[in-house]
Amino acid sequence: MAQVSRPDGVARRDPLGQILLRKGLVTGDQLAAALETQRRSGDRLGRILVSLGYVNQLAVARALAEQFGLPFRDLLADPPPAELVRLLDEDTARRFRAVPVAVDGDVVEVAVADPGDEAALVAVAARLGRPVRWVVTGELDIYRTLERVYRDVYLDRARSDLLLRRPDQSAHETFTGGQLGAALVTLALLFIGLLVAPRPVTVGLSAAVAAVYAALAAHRLYLMVRALTSTSEVEVTAEELRAIDEQTLPEYTILVPLYRETEVLPALLGALAALDYPAAKLDIKLIFDEDDPETLALARRLRPPGHFKFLVVPSGWPRTKPKALNYGLIQATGEYCVIYDAEDIPEPDQLKKAVIAFRKAPPDVVCLQARLSFYNRDQNALTRWFTAEYAQWFDLTLPGLHATGGVIPLGGNSNHFITEKVRELGAWDPYNVTEDADLGVRLARAGYRTAMFNSTTYEEANSELANWVRQRTRWLKGWMQTWLVHMRDPGPLFKELGPWGFLSFQSVIGGTIFIALANPILWTLTTVWFIGRWAEIEALFPGPAFYLTAVSLYLGNFLFAYLYALGAALRGYHTAVRYGLLAPVYWFLLSVAAWRALFHLFIRPFHWEKTAHGLHLQAEKASA
Template identity: 45%
Template sequence: MDESYIEQCDLLELNALLYAPLRKLEDGHLLVAAADPQDEKLKTLLTVRFQMPIQFVAASDLDITWLVHIKRGEYYVKESVFSLMRKDPEQSGLVTFTDPQLIFIFGAIAIFVSLLFINFVKTAMYSNVLFSVAFFFTILFKLYLSLKGSMAEMNEMVNKDEVKALPENTLPVYTILLPVYKEDKLIRKLIWNLRSLDYPRGKLDVKLLIEEDDDKTLNAVRNLDFPANFETIVVPFHMPKTKPKACNYGLFFCKGEYLAIYDAEDVPDSDQLKKCVVLFRKLPDEFVVLQGALNYFNKNENMLTRMFTLEYTYWFDYMLPGLMSLDIPIPLGGTSNHFKFDKLMELGGWDPFNVTEDADLGVRVFEKGFKVGVVNSTTLEEANNEPFNWIRQRSRWIKGYMQTTLVHMRNPARLIRRIGWRGFLGFNFFIAGTSITFLLYPILLSFLLLYSIVKLTFVTALFPDWILYIATFNLVAGNTLMIYVNMLSVFKRRYYELILFAALNPLYWIMHSIAAYKGLWQLIYKPFYWEKTNHGLTKVSSSANQANAAEPVAAH
């Protein structure tokens, strides 16, 4: 094989048109492997491109994809890592802190320390007020979003009659990307879950993305009999070893008009793909992404899974619809994202250096003038049932929110021009504010405990009563509002057995704060490290709970 010919071809085109140039024959023809040797349009295209006659040799789709992967895999993976950085460096998280940001951060620290030396008491007083007010208003904003989400008339929702009326011969090819890493125990279940999707087999293009050094998952895959529409893509080794890098690599092999992302443990509603097709066709063209709701099949397994379920329920059933109703950037969830493939490519795919690539892409969608919709379909996942595993996962999420804030706040004036003042303020309250709130919470809680319970002399001497009253009110009111929001979340899905557990939210937030400080440490020392979440720990069967999963009730 003469690789000089394949190097002249566009990577996406090779897989979309299913051909691979091999070598020049002695009679002057270029030998090309093609899935359809009778394709005269392709023959004409290649004749013009290579300025020589073309001779096709028949090859299967998988053989062509495999050949292209073997010969061009290293180039593909470098494109997956550096393409966004090359095309739009200000949108890439490769550089964690820019020079202006470092100057601002160290300048602010220097000013704060100087003020402490000049007047320690007043600086501590007003800092306390500032922190507690910021904490309270961030919580108040989330309450406002939740109320907007509960009242919003979700005119983008798709009903069952619309799904039934969808002619199957008009359905487009739908690509599903399944990025997995060390998920050998879940592969068999994953295949079974996706087989339940109500979509024509011949129009499903499923790509299982496995890292080259993931021997356990690769060995598990070799022992399975995959459906014909499943294809295993081995991602060549390249740092960073992140989910978005694997997904970017998978983009080069996609055949679908639409594309969905699922995780290894996901159990999507059977009609989710059809609902997204209907909704994409109903909504204006600027809607390029749809986010499905996420919830948990093991919600009642233990205390942690109950708290996690409350959190996810108000997040996806209330806050995201609230963001959409206010036209504020929506941070996507890590799974059940549905894209228009051509627009995803236009956006540059995912940032491989951002460990919450989903949230980052959701903001980038708005910056580019597109919109995110919310579809009334649920994907059930496995809620973390083990505290240390939960902290690993949550520290990555919070670190990613910090990364996303740093990337998109490199040029605040430009961000305002692109998404407007409302979007700008919403982004900072929701994305930046989430991380800041978790970092502030233990500080404010400590002062409250020292003042109201321990009655330490230095605290009462340092802060006047009015300062401590403000801090106490903001902390208590903030926690009360979050308890209320968590209680509110049970009604759409009728999870009434969870309502009293919302009172434990202040304790749940302590876990968030631990994860936030771990995420902050990693942001400084290991910004691109992907903290692996272990799945398959639950003893609850996903199939036993899928039939009982309540669909959210629309507001009227």
């Protein structure tokens, strides 16, 4: 075994808290509060003091060096060469918070953040296979050193890992040759059919459209019934929350991608600080983009506590949220991880609920989806429609999919994961602009499951029309990418998801796209036919076929409007109920976004249209 050397007289002198107290770095009250927190959570005192904002990590490191009789080294002021850092593999260095900083003959000098962690010292020395001399540094210094040395490696992994491991499941290629060929053949046959036998073709199209509408409506009706009658959601009770032993809580990583978010950043930091979870067990990563210095500068001015870590993603293509998430996941240290967006306000007990829910769920559940709702739902008509839509989605459709074992396309945030399982799956696809829905499908294809649990995250409903259209264009374009990627070879998809999973994928992903694209065409034809009774339309669409399609259209639209209203009513959002009944007006906007998304799919498939946040704050300021 490699030698682990320690200086003589290492027997600990004063406790860490007393050293900090003697130096005047903490007050007696602060130390007492930290010790009480330590009694409940069992965490290291130094991490607790840093997470509470009482002292910075360098002060703790200097005190630990004094306590253990070891030298202290400031890695930011005296950075070690990259070739020395690479003597220890990145995974070991990150896991045990240790980096080589010097070599003296056969002895490697290693900087560690916690010299009291004997298991870590033994593991690092064994990995190096050489005698080791220890020095102490700050935890943040170690992470920043690793990011400096491995920055290009992290970036390459963030944008290429899934593509290299599973190119068949990456959206890097929008259309395969086979898909383009099939589309061209279908269009050619349709065109020829309309020229040769227009009436039979249009009758067949009418019947097909009517059948699709009826099938989609029946599926959503079934999901609604199952959601209302099933108790399959993982329910965490108040008693379970009160009974949880904080010493058993694992480290939890929170990934928050930020890009031009100065309006909402202060509220975000407040929401994360309000989470009821031991702060020393939180690994909060605020992920900034290199070409957004304003948000990073504001975050530094706000000076959040030490368990908030800043990561800066190097500029590079593609510029997407999933690339930023991958960059953060590489450096995540938590057993579990969750994604929040810049404007999110999760319920304070959400992380504890997620831990309990994971422990209660079957072992194949590797993801938990919280419900999403809005805190500005009554701002205007658009936010009320958005609220009704989210209520039917998160309170009826997704619980119904959960109850029936269907594929759950994840929401964009408040997805809680077992960290190693996300890495196993290749993490998020940086080329898919709805990386959440895609990951939900890949998770199901790998034999894992997503479960819903009883917690809600509140976010900002888009209140400005152009901003909403940009956001919804991106969402629908990403769903198109997701459908195309997983339908490259339907055979394996059917085998991996099973018959019901395959059908639910077609209904929820494909059906949503189909309805959004088809609605305006059918509405136009129906309106023109009823108003003008054009002979050309009557010639192509005989009465029975046309009426069948119209009935399916009306019944389908009525059912979806009813689901909007019901979802809002179940949430107690009574002002949104009547807007749910007027949902067809909202769906016209959805169709505008869908056709725009289809156009963008061809000309710029990987372009990420930024959603502006904080519009509700601007409205509040204007009305004040």
